[in-house]
Amino acid sequence: MNEGNDRRHARARQRPPWQDQALCAETDPDAFFPEKGGSTSDAKKVCQNCPVRAECLEYALEHDERFGIWGGLSEPERRKIRRQRRREDRVPAVAATEKTCTGCEITKPLSEFHLRSRSGYEHRCKACRAAADRERWQRRKLRKPLERAA
Numbered sequence: 001m002n003e004g005n006d007r008r009h010a011r012a013r014q015r016p017p018w019q020d021q022a023l024c025a026e027t028d029p030d031a032f033f034p035e036k037g038g039s040t041s042d043a044k045k046v047c048q049n050c051p052v053r054a055e056c057l058e059y060a061l062e063h064d065e066r067f068g069i070w071g072g073l074s075e076p077e078r079r080k081i082r083r084q085r086r087r088e089d090r091v092p093a094v095a096a097t098e099k100t101c102t103g104c105e106i107t108k109p110l111s112e113f114h115l116r117s118r119s120g121y122e123h124r125c126k127a128c129r130a131a132a133d134r135e136r137w138q139r140r141k142l143r144k145p146l147e148r149a150a
Protein backbone atom coordinates (compact mmCIF):
# COMPACT_ATOMS: atom_id res chain seq x y z
CA MET A 1 0.00 0.00 0.00
CA ASN A 2 1.48 3.40 -0.93
CA GLU A 3 1.45 6.52 1.14
CA GLY A 4 -1.13 8.38 -0.94
CA ASN A 5 -3.51 5.51 -0.56
CA ASP A 6 -2.90 5.44 3.16
CA ARG A 7 -3.70 9.11 3.46
CA ARG A 8 -6.83 8.81 1.37
CA HIS A 9 -7.99 5.98 3.58
CA ALA A 10 -7.26 7.95 6.69
CA ARG A 11 -9.24 10.91 5.38
CA ALA A 12 -12.16 8.69 4.36
CA ARG A 13 -12.12 7.26 7.86
CA GLN A 14 -12.16 10.67 9.41
CA ARG A 15 -14.98 12.00 7.33
CA PRO A 16 -17.64 9.65 5.98
CA PRO A 17 -19.98 11.35 3.46
CA TRP A 18 -23.07 11.27 5.67
CA GLN A 19 -21.35 13.66 8.05
CA ASP A 20 -22.04 16.47 5.59
CA GLN A 21 -25.63 16.26 6.75
CA ALA A 22 -24.87 15.85 10.42
CA LEU A 23 -27.14 18.08 12.41
CA CYS A 24 -24.74 18.15 15.34
CA ALA A 25 -22.20 19.96 13.18
CA GLU A 26 -24.44 23.01 13.49
CA THR A 27 -24.72 22.83 17.25
CA ASP A 28 -22.48 22.77 20.29
CA PRO A 29 -20.16 19.78 19.81
CA ASP A 30 -19.45 19.61 23.53
CA ALA A 31 -23.01 18.49 24.15
CA PHE A 32 -22.19 15.30 22.21
CA PHE A 33 -19.21 14.49 24.37
CA PRO A 34 -20.46 15.20 27.88
CA GLU A 35 -18.29 14.71 30.92
CA LYS A 36 -18.81 11.46 32.77
CA GLY A 37 -22.22 11.64 34.37
CA GLY A 38 -23.12 14.77 32.38
CA SER A 39 -26.46 15.20 30.69
CA THR A 40 -26.94 13.62 27.28
CA SER A 41 -30.49 14.78 26.70
CA ASP A 42 -29.64 17.92 24.69
CA ALA A 43 -27.51 15.93 22.26
CA LYS A 44 -30.08 13.19 21.98
CA LYS A 45 -32.75 15.73 21.17
CA VAL A 46 -30.67 16.97 18.24
CA CYS A 47 -30.16 13.41 17.01
CA GLN A 48 -33.92 12.82 17.00
CA ASN A 49 -34.20 15.27 14.10
CA CYS A 50 -30.99 14.37 12.33
CA PRO A 51 -31.43 13.02 8.78
CA VAL A 52 -28.41 10.71 9.03
CA ARG A 53 -29.12 9.24 12.42
CA ALA A 54 -29.13 5.62 11.20
CA GLU A 55 -25.86 6.03 9.29
CA CYS A 56 -24.30 7.73 12.27
CA LEU A 57 -25.28 4.95 14.63
CA GLU A 58 -24.04 2.23 12.27
CA TYR A 59 -20.78 4.06 11.84
CA ALA A 60 -20.25 4.25 15.59
CA LEU A 61 -21.10 0.58 16.07
CA GLU A 62 -18.84 -0.46 13.23
CA HIS A 63 -15.91 1.65 14.38
CA ASP A 64 -16.42 0.83 18.02
CA GLU A 65 -16.68 4.47 19.03
CA ARG A 66 -16.37 4.49 22.82
CA PHE A 67 -17.07 8.13 23.56
CA GLY A 68 -19.91 10.51 23.03
CA ILE A 69 -23.40 10.40 21.62
CA TRP A 70 -23.75 8.83 18.18
CA GLY A 71 -27.02 8.27 16.38
CA GLY A 72 -28.92 9.33 19.46
CA LEU A 73 -27.34 6.70 21.71
CA SER A 74 -24.81 6.87 24.51
CA GLU A 75 -21.90 4.46 24.80
CA PRO A 76 -23.67 2.14 27.30
CA GLU A 77 -26.68 2.05 24.98
CA ARG A 78 -24.49 1.23 22.00
CA ARG A 79 -22.66 -1.43 24.00
CA LYS A 80 -26.00 -3.10 24.63
CA ILE A 81 -26.72 -3.21 20.91
CA ARG A 82 -23.27 -4.61 20.13
CA ARG A 83 -23.75 -7.33 22.72
CA GLN A 84 -27.19 -8.15 21.38
CA ARG A 85 -25.88 -8.42 17.83
CA ARG A 86 -23.06 -10.70 18.88
CA ARG A 87 -25.61 -12.95 20.54
CA GLU A 88 -27.81 -12.96 17.46
CA ASP A 89 -24.79 -13.87 15.33
CA ARG A 90 -24.31 -17.03 17.29
CA VAL A 91 -27.91 -18.23 17.00
CA PRO A 92 -29.09 -19.18 13.52
CA ALA A 93 -32.13 -17.13 12.53
CA VAL A 94 -34.14 -20.26 11.85
CA ALA A 95 -33.42 -23.28 14.00
CA ALA A 96 -33.04 -26.49 12.02
CA THR A 97 -36.01 -28.82 12.38
CA GLU A 98 -34.67 -31.61 10.21
CA LYS A 99 -31.40 -32.98 8.91
CA THR A 100 -30.08 -35.44 6.36
CA CYS A 101 -28.82 -38.78 7.59
CA THR A 102 -25.31 -39.66 6.44
CA GLY A 103 -26.33 -43.32 6.25
CA CYS A 104 -29.55 -43.55 4.24
CA GLU A 105 -29.19 -39.95 3.01
CA ILE A 106 -32.85 -39.26 3.72
CA THR A 107 -33.83 -35.90 5.26
CA LYS A 108 -35.83 -36.56 8.39
CA PRO A 109 -37.18 -34.57 11.35
CA LEU A 110 -34.76 -34.22 14.26
CA SER A 111 -36.93 -36.55 16.32
CA GLU A 112 -35.62 -39.34 14.08
CA PHE A 113 -32.11 -38.78 15.39
CA HIS A 114 -30.60 -39.56 18.76
CA LEU A 115 -29.58 -36.44 20.65
CA ARG A 116 -26.16 -36.52 22.25
CA SER A 117 -26.10 -33.77 24.82
CA ARG A 118 -22.64 -32.42 23.99
CA SER A 119 -22.29 -32.79 20.26
CA GLY A 120 -25.92 -32.38 19.24
CA TYR A 121 -27.79 -34.80 17.03
CA GLU A 122 -26.05 -37.85 15.61
CA HIS A 123 -25.13 -37.96 11.94
CA ARG A 124 -27.05 -41.18 11.33
CA CYS A 125 -30.76 -41.54 11.94
CA LYS A 126 -32.12 -43.89 14.60
CA ALA A 127 -32.99 -46.52 12.01
CA CYS A 128 -29.52 -46.54 10.46
CA ARG A 129 -27.97 -46.51 13.87
CA ALA A 130 -30.04 -49.51 14.98
CA ALA A 131 -29.23 -51.37 11.77
CA ALA A 132 -25.52 -50.74 12.25
CA ASP A 133 -25.72 -51.92 15.86
CA ARG A 134 -27.53 -55.08 14.79
CA GLU A 135 -24.96 -55.79 12.15
CA ARG A 136 -22.13 -55.35 14.58
CA TRP A 137 -23.68 -57.80 17.03
CA GLN A 138 -24.25 -60.33 14.30
CA ARG A 139 -20.68 -60.06 13.15
CA ARG A 140 -19.51 -60.56 16.69
CA LYS A 141 -21.71 -63.60 17.12
CA LEU A 142 -20.42 -65.12 13.90
CA ARG A 143 -16.85 -64.47 14.87
CA LYS A 144 -17.06 -66.10 18.26
CA PRO A 145 -17.33 -69.75 17.21
CA LEU A 146 -14.48 -69.23 14.79
CA GLU A 147 -12.28 -67.76 17.49
CA ARG A 148 -13.08 -70.69 19.75
CA ALA A 149 -12.28 -73.13 16.99
CA ALA A 150 -8.93 -71.52 16.38
Ligand code: SF4
Nearest residue numbers: 022024047050056071
Ligand atom coordinates in the same frame (compact mmCIF):
# COMPACT_ATOMS: atom_id res chain seq x y z
S1 SF4 B 1 -27.32 11.36 14.73
FE1 SF4 B 1 -26.73 12.82 16.25
S2 SF4 B 1 -24.56 12.51 16.52
FE2 SF4 B 1 -25.12 11.53 14.63
S3 SF4 B 1 -24.77 13.00 13.06
FE3 SF4 B 1 -26.88 13.23 13.65
S4 SF4 B 1 -26.90 14.76 15.22
FE4 SF4 B 1 -24.81 14.10 14.99
Ligand SMILES: [Zn+2]
Nearest residue numbers: 101104125128
Ligand atom coordinates in the same frame (compact mmCIF):
# COMPACT_ATOMS: atom_id res chain seq x y z
ZN1 LIG C 1 -30.61 -43.06 8.06
